[in-house]
Structures are given as C-alpha cells and as structure tokens.
Amino acid sequence: xxxxxxxxxxxxxxxxxxxxxxxxxxxxxxxxxxxxxxxxxxxxxxxxxxxxxxxxxxxxxxxxxxxxxxxxxxxxxxxxxxxxxxxxxxxxxxxxxxxxxxxxxxxxxxxxxxxxxxxxxxxxxxxxxxxxxxxxxxxxxxxxxxxxxxxxxxxxxxxxxxxxxxxxxxxxxxxxxxxxxxxxxxxxxxxxxxxxxxxxxxxxxxxxxxxxxxxxxxxxxxxxxxxxxxxxxxxxxxxxxxxxxxxxxxxxxxxxxxxxxxxxxxxxxxxxxxxxxxxxxxxxxxxxxxxxxxxxxxxxxxxxxxxxxxxxxxxxxxxxxxxxxxxxxxxxxxxxxxxxxxxxxxxxxxxxxxxxxxxxxxxxxxxxxxxxxxxxxxxxxxxxxxxxxxxxxxxxxxxxxxxxxxxxxxxxxxxxxxx
Numbered sequence: 001x002x003x004x005x006x007x008x009x010x011x012x013x014x015x016x017x018x019x020x021x022x023x024x025x026x027x028x029x030x031x032x033x034x035x036x037x038x039x040x041x042x043x044x045x046x047x048x049x050x051x052x053x054x055x056x057x058x059x060x061x062x063x064x065x066x067x068x069x070x071x072x073x074x075x076x077x078x079x080x081x082x083x084x085x086x087x088x089x090x091x092x093x094x095x096x097x098x099x100x101x102x103x104x105x106x107x108x109x110x111x112x113x114x115x116x117x118x119x120x121x122x123x124x125x126x127x128x129x130x131x132x133x134x135x136x137x138x139x140x141x142x143x144x145x146x147x148x149x150x151x152x153x154x155x156x157x158x159x160x161x162x163x164x165x166x167x168x169x170x171x172x173x174x175x176x177x178x179x180x181x182x183x184x185x186x187x188x189x190x191x192x193x194x195x196x197x198x199x200x201x202x203x204x205x206x207x208x209x210x211x212x213x214x215x216x217x218x219x220x221x222x223x224x225x226x227x228x229x230x231x232x233x234x235x236x237x238x239x240x241x242x243x244x245x246x247x248x249x250x251x252x253x254x255x256x257x258x259x260x261x262x263x264x265x266x267x268x269x270x271x272x273x274x275x276x277x278x279x280x281x282x283x284x285x286x287x288x289x290x291x292x293x294x295x296x297x298x299x300x301x302x303x304x305x306x307x308x309x310x311x312x313x314x315x316x317x318x319x320x321x322x323x324x325x326x327x328x329x330x331x332x333x334x335x336x337x338x339x340x341x342x343x344x345x346x347x348x349x350x351x352x353x354x355x356x357x358x359x360x361x362x363x364x365x366x367x368x369x370x371x372x373x374x375x376x377x378x379x380x381x382x383x384x385x386x387x388x389x390x391x392x393x394x395x396x397x398x399x400x401x402x403x404x405x406x407x408x409x410x411x412x413x414x415x416x417x418x419x
Contacts, residue, residue, distance in 0.1 A: 041075035047212030048285045066139030066215045070110045090138045091210045137206035147197040230415040232256045235287040238323045251317035258310040291327040299330040308333040337413035338368045346376035366390025
C-alpha cells in the first residue's frame with residue numbers, strides 16, 4: 001500500500017502530511033499488525049526502537065516470529081496473524097544475499113534442508129560461513145529439520161563438502177558421488193548429531209548477538225510482573241524524544257529502574273578510588289548508570305554482568321544525548337519480597353492435602369513466603385520461615401500442574417521499603 005499516492009505529489013507539504021496522517025491512522029486502526037510490521041521495518045537498523053515495538057506488539061497479543069529463509073523477506077512481514085522478523089535485521093547479511101535467497105525460493109521452491117540451502121545459494125557465490133552461522137543463530141533455519149545446536153556442529157563440514165564438489169564439477173573431475181545411485185548417496189550424507197538443543201540462555205544470547213534483540217523470549221520474562229510493579233521509569237524514558245529532543249525523565253529526578261547488567265566498565269578516580277559505569281537492560285532497551293566511589297563500595301557485590309537488579313538514583317540529563325542515572329542504591333531482584341499464594345476451597349480441603357503440599361515444598365529453598373488461603377473461611381495462613389521457598393519455574397510448574405493456575409499465584413511486594 002502506498003502511503004502517499006502519486007496523485008498527491010503535486011499538493012502542498014501540509015496537505016501531503018495530512019494524507020500520511022490519515023492513512024497512518026487508518027492502518028493503525030484497521031490493520032494493527034500490518035501497521036506494526038511497517039513500523040518495525042522503518043527502524044530495522046535501530047535495535048533499541050525494534051525492542052520497543054516488539055514489547056508493544058506482545059502487549060497487543062501479537063507474536064514475534066524469528067526470521068525464516070522459507071517464509072521471510074527483507075523487512076518485517078505479517079505471517080498468519082503474527083509478525084515475522086525481517087532477514088535484513090541479521091548482522092552481516094547484505095541485500096544481495098537476501099534477494100538471492102528469496103528469488104531462488106520463488107523460482108525453485110522452499111529449501112528442504114541445511115545442505116539443500118547451502119548448495120542452492122552457494123551456486124550464486126553469495127553465502128559464506130559467517131553468514132550461515134548468523135542465519136543459524138538468528139533462528140532463520142529452524143524449519144529445516146534440525147536444532148540450532150545440530151546445525152552449528154555440522155554447517156562448516158557441509159560448506160566444505162559443497163565447495164569441494166563444486167571444484168570437481170568445474171574441473172570436470174569425477175567424485176565419489178558420481179559412482180553411486182541416489183539411495184547410496186544418502187548413506188554418505190552428513191548426519192545430524194544427536195546433541196539436542198542449546199539451553200534457553202544460549203539461544204537468547206545468540207539472538208542478541210546477531211539481531212541486537214531477543215526474539216524467542218527475554219531473560220527478564222519471568223520477572224516482568226515484578227519489574228513493572230517496582231520501577232518508576234523504564235530505559236525508554238531515558239532516550240531522547242524525536243520531537244522534543246528531550247527525555248521523559250528530567251535532571252535531578254529520583255527514579256527506580258530495573259533490569260539486567262549487560263556491561264560494566266571500571267574506572268579509577270584521581271584519588272585512586274574505584275567507580276563504575278554499568279549498562280542496565282530492561283524489556284525495552286538499555287540505560288547507562290554511573291556508580292561513584294562511595295556507592296561503588298556499598299554495592300560492588302551486585303555489579304556483575306547478568307545480575308538482575310533494581311537501581312535507585314538521580315537522573316542526569318545531557319544535551320542531545322540519552323539521560324543517565326546516578327546510582328544511589330542497588331537491590332538485587334531476589335531480595336525483593338515475594339509471596340506464593342495457594343488457594344483451597346476451605347480449611348478441611350487444606351488439611352486433607354497439607355502433607356502432600358509440604359512434600360512438594362520441602363526440596364525448595366529460598367526467602368519467599370508461602371501463604372495458604374482458605375476461600376470459604378476467608379482465612380489466611382503464612383507458613384513459618386522454615387518453609388520459605390525460592391519461587392522458581394520448577395516449583396511453580398509442579399504446583400500449577402497439580403492445583404491449576406487459578407489456585408497458585410505469585411504476589412510481588414512493593415520495593416519502595418527496601419530503598
């Protein structure tokens with residue numbers, strides 16, 4: 001769809017802008033998925049903005065799919081009610097490569113496997129090992145019949161074999177495959193190793209490496225409710241607004257942010273004291289936090305990469321640049337009080353299952369309180385401290401599988417009293 005039809009090119013800029021505004025509003029209202037895909041394509045080279053739109057799309061119930069050589073195109077596209085990540089967003093993948101992949105797919109059908117993909121695109125001499133590795137890490141080859149871990153272990157061998165066969169063909173030499181039939185050829189093909197898939201954290205790290213954002217999830221997903229309840233500002237609030245050229249947070253304001261430490265630089269002052277500059281990432285982007293010597297000593301045990309922390313501090317605005325946060329105190333996520341509520345129909349139901357419940361809780365250790373709620377009596381019972389648990393996916397899965405999601409709830413307590 002053209003945003004400004006050719007017939008409008010001769011009208012004034014004001015009129016043209018009105019047309020754009022009208023059509024944008026029309027798209028946004030009637031075609032929200034198409035509108036979101038177009039927005040994401042417009043900022044495809046800006047991972048921070050893409051992250052913002054990914055989060056917004058998920059809040060709208062729109063699923064973000066990884067790039068796919070069999071279904072994707074250069075930009076973000078709509079795929080059966082979801083948004084498919086654009087191939088052009090993958091690091092080190094140029095426009096000619098994408099055009100070759102799409103045109104080959106349209107002319108000769110979908111790619112049937114890793115070797116088929118490498119053979120067909122290698123003939124166009126546009127695919128190198130680095131590109132293939134980035135396709136794998138981005139998830140663009142997930143639908144070729146193997147896991148990312150399997151593909152990472154064999155792709156170099158396949159590329160070498162394909163290149164060797166190409167050399168034989170160009171020189172007119174005969175290879176082993178020229179002497180066997182099709183069934184026998186399959187016996188000599190490189191087999192996928194029985195290694196399963198990478199851990200979730202590794203998959204996410206790969207996506208972040210080659211796309212600049214997380215696609216199949218986020219390391220903070222399990223903490224989203226806790227994060228939303230506890231922060232007073234997001235990293236997006238520290239970014240410059242394109243219209244005002246200012247940030248939403250203002251100089252001197254006290255704010256609480258939360259996220260994962262993804263970068264740290266240690267500096268020494270003139271008096272040889274240590275301070276740090278850390279980068280904190282939340283579900284929307286990143287912000288720089290300055291930790292001066294006094295606060296560095298008080299919080300240094302929390303200043304490690306991958307630590308999930310809340311930071312309270314003072315905003316430092318800078319001209320024409322994103323604002324920073326001057327650290328005053330850091331609280332790790334795990335120190336924020338949480339309660340696990342389990343509901344029973346009445347007191348007798350609880351007593352009948354008390355022994356079973358204790359058996360499910362006994363292997364979990366942590367600082368989170370377990371609260372029993374008996375609906376009929378409206379009675380609340382907090383288990384003693386020696387029955388505190390760590391609210392982790394395993395224990396939650398065990399309890400919800402038995403009692404059902406409606407009867408098991410995690411309640412996040414306010415963080416303000418910790419600061």
